[in-house]
Amino acid sequence: MMETIFERPKALADVPFHYCPGCTHGIVHRLIAEVIDELGIEGDTIGVAPVGCAVFAYNYFNCDMQEAAHGRAPAVATGIKRANPENIIFTYQGDGDLAAIGTAETVHAATRSENITIIFLNNAIYGMTGGQMAPTSLVGQVTQTTPYGRKVEMQGYPIRMSEMLATLEGSSFIKRCSVDSIKNINDTRASIKKAFQCQIDKKGFSMVEVLSTCPTNWGLSPAESMDWLRDNMMPYYPLGVYKDVTGGDR
Amino acid sequence: MTREILFAGFGGQGILFCGKVMSYLGLVSGLEVSWLPSYGPEMRGGTANCHVIVSNDAVGSPIINNPTDLIVMNLPSFDKFENTVSPGGNIIIDSSLISKKTSRNDVNAHYIPATQMANEMGVPKLANMIMLGKLISVLAAVSLDQVKEALEKSVPPSKKELIEVNLKAIQAGYNFNSDI
Amino acid sequence: MIYIICGHYGSGKTEIAINLALSLDNATIIDLDIVNPYFRTADAKEKLESSNVRVITPQFANTNIDMPTVPAEVFSALTGEGNIIFDVGGDDAGAIALGQYNRFIKEKKYEVQFVINACRPMTENADDTIKLMREIEAASRLKVTKLINNTNLKSETTKEIISDGQDLVNKVSDATGIPIGAVSGKKELLDTIKTDFPKLPLELHLDFPWERGV
Amino acid sequence: MDKVLMKGNEAIAEAAIRANCRHFFGYPITPQTEISAYMAKRMSKVGGTFLQAESEVAAINMVYGAAGAGVRVMTSSSSPGISLKMEGLSYIAGADLPCVIVNIVRAGPGLGGIQPAQSDYFQAVKGGGHGDYRMIVIAPSSIQETVDCTIDAFDLADKYRMPVMLMGDGMLGQMMEPVSFPEVKTDHLPKKDWATTGTKMKRKANIINSLYIHPEELEEVILKREEKYNTIYETEVKYHTEGLENADVVLVAYGTTARIAKAAIALAKQNGIKAGLIRPITLWPFPTDIIAKTAPNVKCMISVEMSTGQMVEDIRLAVNGVCPVHFYGRTGGAVPTPTAIFEQIRRYA
Numbered sequence: 001m002m003e004t005i006f007e008r009p010k011a012l013a014d015v016p017f018h019y020c021p022g023c024t025h026g027i028v029h030r031l032i033a034e035v036i037d038e039l040g041i042e043g044d045t046i047g048v049a050p051v052g053c054a055v056f057a058y059n060y061f062n063c064d065m066q067e068a069a070h071g072r073a074p075a076v077a078t079g080i081k082r083a084n085p086e087n088i089i090f091t092y093q094g095d096g097d098l099a100a101i102g103t104a105e106t107v108h109a110a111t112r113s114e115n116i117t118i119i120f121l122n123n124a125i126y127g128m129t130g131g132q133m134a135p136t137s138l139v140g141q142v143t144q145t146t147p148y149g150r151k152v153e154m155q156g157y158p159i160r161m162s163e164m165l166a167t168l169e170g171s172s173f174i175k176r177c178s179v180d181s182i183k184n185i186n187d188t189r190a191s192i193k194k195a196f197q198c199q200i201d202k203k204g205f206s207m208v209e210v211l212s213t214c215p216t217n218w219g220l221s222p223a224e225s226m227d228w229l230r231d232n233m234m235p236y237y238p239l240g241v242y243k244d245v246t247g248g249d250r
Numbered sequence: 251m252t253r254e255i256l257f258a259g260f261g262g263q264g265i266l267f268c269g270k271v272m273s274y275l276g277l278v279s280g281l282e283v284s285w286l287p288s289y290g291p292e293m294r295g296g297t298a299n300c301h302v303i304v305s306n307d308a309v310g311s312p313i314i315n316n317p318t319d320l321i322v323m324n325l326p327s328f329d330k331f332e333n334t335v336s337p338g339g340n341i342i343i344d345s346s347l348i349s350k351k352t353s354r355n356d357v358n359a360h361y362i363p364a365t366q367m368a369n370e371m372g373v374p375k376l377a378n379m380i381m382l383g384k385l386i387s388v389l390a391a392v393s394l395d396q397v398k399e400a401l402e403k404s405v406p407p408s409k410k411e412l413i414e415v416n417l418k419a420i421q422a423g424y425n426f427n428s429d430i
Numbered sequence: 431m432i433y434i435i436c437g438h439y440g441s442g443k444t445e446i447a448i449n450l451a452l453s454l455d456n457a458t459i460i461d462l463d464i465v466n467p468y469f470r471t472a473d474a475k476e477k478l479e480s481s482n483v484r485v486i487t488p489q490f491a492n493t494n495i496d497m498p499t500v501p502a503e504v505f506s507a508l509t510g511e512g513n514i515i516f517d518v519g520g521d522d523a524g525a526i527a528l529g530q531y532n533r534f535i536k537e538k539k540y541e542v543q544f545v546i547n548a549c550r551p552m553t554e555n556a557d558d559t560i561k562l563m564r565e566i567e568a569a570s571r572l573k574v575t576k577l578i579n580n581t582n583l584k585s586e587t588t589k590e591i592i593s594d595g596q597d598l599v600n601k602v603s604d605a606t607g608i609p610i611g612a613v614s615g616k617k618e619l620l621d622t623i624k625t626d627f628p629k630l631p632l633e634l635h636l637d638f639p640w641e642r643g644v
Numbered sequence: 645m646d647k648v649l650m651k652g653n654e655a656i657a658e659a660a661i662r663a664n665c666r667h668f669f670g671y672p673i674t675p676q677t678e679i680s681a682y683m684a685k686r687m688s689k690v691g692g693t694f695l696q697a698e699s700e701v702a703a704i705n706m707v708y709g710a711a712g713a714g715v716r717v718m719t720s721s722s723s724p725g726i727s728l729k730m731e732g733l734s735y736i737a738g739a740d741l742p743c744v745i746v747n748i749v750r751a752g753p754g755l756g757g758i759q760p761a762q763s764d765y766f767q768a769v770k771g772g773g774h775g776d777y778r779m780i781v782i783a784p785s786s787i788q789e790t791v792d793c794t795i796d797a798f799d800l801a802d803k804y805r806m807p808v809m810l811m812g813d814g815m816l817g818q819m820m821e822p823v824s825f826p827e828v829k830t831d832h833l834p835k836k837d838w839a840t841t842g843t844k845m846k847r848k849a850n851i852i853n854s855l856y857i858h859p860e861e862l863e864e865v866i867l868k869r870e871e872k873y874n875t876i877y878e879t880e881v882k883y884h885t886e887g888l889e890n891a892d893v894v895l896v897a898y899g900t901t902a903r904i905a906k907a908a909i910a911l912a913k914q915n916g917i918k919a920g921l922i923r924p925i926t927l928w929p930f931p932t933d934i935i936a937k938t939a940p941n942v943k944c945m946i947s948v949e950m951s952t953g954q955m956v957e958d959i960r961l962a963v964n965g966v967c968p969v970h971f972y973g974r975t976g977g978a979v980p981t982p983t984a985i986f987e988q989i990r991r992y993a
Contacts, residue, residue, distance in 0.1 A: 082706070082709075315983070
C-alpha cells in the first residue's frame with residue numbers, strides 16, 4: 001500500500017508553472033494554495049494577478065482571478081472587495097508592481113485599512129523585462145539599467161515597504177519572510193495563513209513580503225542565489241513582524 | 251412668454267441662490283426653466299452671476315446674451331451688463347451699493363436700497379431676497395403662496411426655520427415702491 | 431563541445447549561431463536571449479529543426495508575452511552529449527543569464543566567441559570594444575576565447591567595410607592576445623576579399639516580413 | 645409634482661442610483677465635483693459604496709475590480725482626469741467589463757481651464773487608451789436627457805459588456821433644469837455569470853483578463869469584439885433632427901452647442917433663411933446614415949463645436965464629398981453665441 005506523501009494543493013491548478021528553474025514564485029504560489037486549502041476558502045477567494053513575471057498567476061489558482069494593470073492590483077482588489085465584502089481577496093505582486101509604479105495604490109489601500117491581503121515578492125530586480133533596477137535593488141547592485149551598480153546619488157536608496165506600511169495607522173498585519181530554507185518556508189506559510197485569517201476576521205489590511213530569488217537575472221545558479229539572498233538582501237531587509245494588531249479590536 | 255433673467259454681483263451675496271429661488275418659482279408655476287451659474291474661481295469671492303430662463307416653451311440655449319431682466323448687486327456687474335439688456339427690459343439695481351444711474355432710456359430702471367433695508371431689518375444676508383421680491387413685483391406673475399412653495403424647495407430641510415425670514419425679505423422688496 | 435556566441439547588441443550573434451548550428455553534427459542551439467524579444471533563434475526554429483538541430487528557446491519566444499523565462503531543458507541539454515550552441519543576449523546584460531550555468535559549462539570543453547561588428551555604435555574603436563568584452567566576461571564569469579569579425583552594414587556592406595572592421599578586430603586581438611577565429615559575412619562578399627583568417631560564409635535566416643517570398 | 649430642479653451633475657448621480665448603481669469611485673476635479681459630492685451623500689443612504697480614491701488612476705482600476713465582480717459601477721471626472729483614466733479604460737475594454745464613465749469636459753490641452761469645452765471628442769470616440777477598442781459615447785443636451793442617457797448608459801454597458809461614456813460639458817454639469825425620473829427595469833439584461841464572485845466550489849473559476857499569449861488568439865478575440873461593435877453601429881445610433889425638410893443649411897452640433905445652434909436657427913428663420921439641425925446623441929456610434937442621407941438635399945453643412953474642429957472630420961467622412969462641410973467653433977472655454985452661429989449660416993446660405 002502506497003502512502004501519499006506529496007500532493008498538489010487543491011487550490012493550485014494542474015498546469016506546469018512557466019517560471020525559470022530555481023525561481024521562488026512557484027514555492028510561494030504553492031504556499032498560498034496550501035493556505036487556501038487549510039482555511040477552506042477556495043470557493044470565496046478572488047485573486048488579483050499583477051504585471052511582472054507572475055502575470056499568469058490567474059492560470060495557476062483554481063479560484064476566480066482578475067488580471068490587473070501594472071501596479072494597480074490594490075485598487076482592483078479594493079473594487080472587488082467593495083463590490084462583495086464577503087469574498088476573500090488577495091493580490092500577488094512583485095517589487096516593481098507594488099513598490100514603484102503602484103506605490104500610491106499600495107499605500108492608500110493600507111491607509112484605508114482595506115480588508116485585503118497582499119503577497120509581495122521582493123527579488124530586488126525586474127524579471128519580466130530582463131533584469132532592470134527595481135525600487136528594491138540594493139546599493140551597488142548591477143542591473144541592466146544600473147550597469148555600474150546602483151548609486152545612492154543617482155538612484156537613491158532601496159525602499160523598505162514593510163517598514164513603511166507598518167507606520168500607517170491602517171495596516172493590521174505586516175511581516176517580512178523568506179523562502180531560502182525549509183524553516184523559513186514553513187514560517188512564510190504560517191504568515192500567509194495569518195494574513196488571510198486577519199482578513200477573514202475583518203481586521204483590515206495585511207501584507208506578507210517574501211524575499212525571493214531571480215537566478216536568471218541575477219546570473220547565479222539557484223543555490224548561489226539563495227546564498228546571495230542571505231548575504232545581501234537579509235541584512236538590508238530584516239525578517240520579522242513589523243505590525244500586528246490582529247490580537248485586539250481595532 | 252420668455253424671461254431671460256441675469257443675476258449678478260459679488261460672490262457671497264447669494265446671487266446663485268437668488269437665481270435658484272427664481273427657477274423654482276418658474277417650476278412651481280408649471281413653466282420650463284433653466285439655471286446656469288458661472289462657476290469656478292468666481293464662486294470663491296470674485297464676481298458671481300447666473301442665468302435663469304423662464305418660458306412657456308422648451309428652453310433652447312441656456313446662455314443669456316441679452317437679458318430681459320438684470321438684477322445687479324455691485325458696480326462692476328452693473329458696468330459690465332447694463333448695455334446688454336434688451337430694449338424694454340428691466341434693470342433692478344441695489345442702490346445702497348451702486349450710486350450710478352443707468353444712462354439708458356430704453357429700459358426700465360428700478361433702484362432699491364436692498365442692502366441697507368436688509369441691515370435695518372436685522373437680516374444683512376438677505377439683501378438678495380429683497381432684490382428678488384422687487385423682481386417678482388416688476389414681473390407681476392406669481393402669488394406669494396407660490397413664492398413660499400419655491401422657497402421650501404430651495405432651502406435645505408436643515409435650515410427650514412429660515413423660510414419665514416426669507417419670505418419677509420421678499421415681501422419687503424415686493425412692497426418697496428422704487429418708482430416714485 | 432559548447433560554443434558560446436556573445437557580443438554587442440546587433441553584432442550578428444544569432445545569425446552566426448544559427449549557421450554554426452547548421453554546420454555541426456548532433457547540435458543543440460539554445461536561445462538564451464533574455465533581453466530582446468525580436469529577431470531571435472526562435473524565428474528560424476522550423477529551418478533548424480528540419481536540419482536536425484535541436485532548438486531550445488524561452489517558452490514565450492515569439493508570443494505576445496515579453497517574458498524571457500529560461501526553460502529547465504537547458505540543464506538537461508548541458509548534461510547530455512553533442513554540440514551545444516548558446517545564442518546569448520546582447521552585452522553584459524544578456525550574458526548575465528549564462529551565469530547560472532557557469533559550473534556546468536566549465537565541466538566541459540567550451541569556446542566563447544565574441545562577435546564584433548565595427549559598424550555598430552559603442553564598438554567602433556578598440557578600447558570601447560575591449561571594455562564591453564570585459565563586461566561580458568565579468569557577467570558570464572567566462573573568458574572569451576575567440577574573436578569573430580562580423581563587420582557589416584547589412585545590404586550596404588562592401589569589402590572595404592569588412593577590411594576596416596578587420597583593422598579593429600586585429601587591434602583588439604593584439605591588445606588582448608585573444609586569437610581571431612574567423613571573418614564572417616555573406617558568401618559573395620567573402621569571395622572577393624583576401625584574408626589570413628578562416629572565412630565563415632553566412633546564409634542569412636532572420637528576415638523581415640517584406641523580404642519573405644510569397 | 646413629479647418634477648425636481650436639478651443640476652446636470654446631480655441628475656447624473658441620482659439617475660445612476662435609480663439605475664441600481666451602488667458603487668462609485670471618484671476623485672475631485674472641477675467642473676464635475678458635484679457628482680462625487682452627491683454620491684457621497686446618497687450612497688450610504690441606499691446601502692451603496694462611495695469611495696474617494698487616491699487618484700483617477702486608482703479610481704478607474706477600482707471600477708475595473710468592481711465591474712469584474714459583477715456590480716453596476718461608475719466613475720466620473722473631467723478632461724485631465726479622464727486622460728489619467730485612459731489606461732484603465734483600455735483594460736476594461738480589453739477584459740469586456742461593463743461600466744459607466746462620465747466626462748464633464750473642460751478646456752484643454754494640459755491643465756487648460758475649467759470652462760466648458762467639447763475638445764475631448766477625439767479622445768472619446770477615437771480611442772484615447774491603447775489598442776483596438778471602442779466605447780459607446782453618449783452626449784445629452786438637456787438635464788432630462790442626461791437622466792435618460794445615464795440610465796441607458798448602464799443598460800448598454802451591461803447588454804454589450806463594455807465601457808460606456810457619458811459626455812457632457814462643464815455647462816451641462818453646472819446648469820439646472822426640471823427633471824423627472826423614469827422607473828428603471830433591468831430584467832431584460834443578460835446574467836453576469838462571468839463575474840468573479842467566488843466559485844463556491846460549484847463552477848470553474850472565472851478569469852477577468854486581457855492578456856493572450858499568442859497573436860492569433862488575441863486577434864480572434866479582437867475580431868469577435870469587432871463584430872459586437874458592428875452590431876452596435878447598426879442598432880444603437882441615436883440622434884435628433886429639426887427642420888431638415890427644405891433646409892438649405894444644416895447645422896450639426898451636440899450637447900450644449902446644439903441648444904445654442906437652435907437659437908441660431910430661430911434667428912435664421914426670422915431672416916428668411918431655412919436652416920436645420922442634426923444633433924448626434926451617440927457620438928460613437930456616429931449617426932453617419934442620416935448625415936449621408938441629408939447631404940444631397942442641402943447647400944452645405946456646418947459643424948458647430950466647442951473645439952477647433954473634431955467632430956467635423958466624422959461629418960466629412962459621412963458626407964463623402966457630396967456637399968461642402970464647414971466648421972465653426974469656439975475653444976479654450978469660450979462658448980459660441982447664437983448671433984455668431986447665425987452669421988455662419990448667412991455666410992453659407
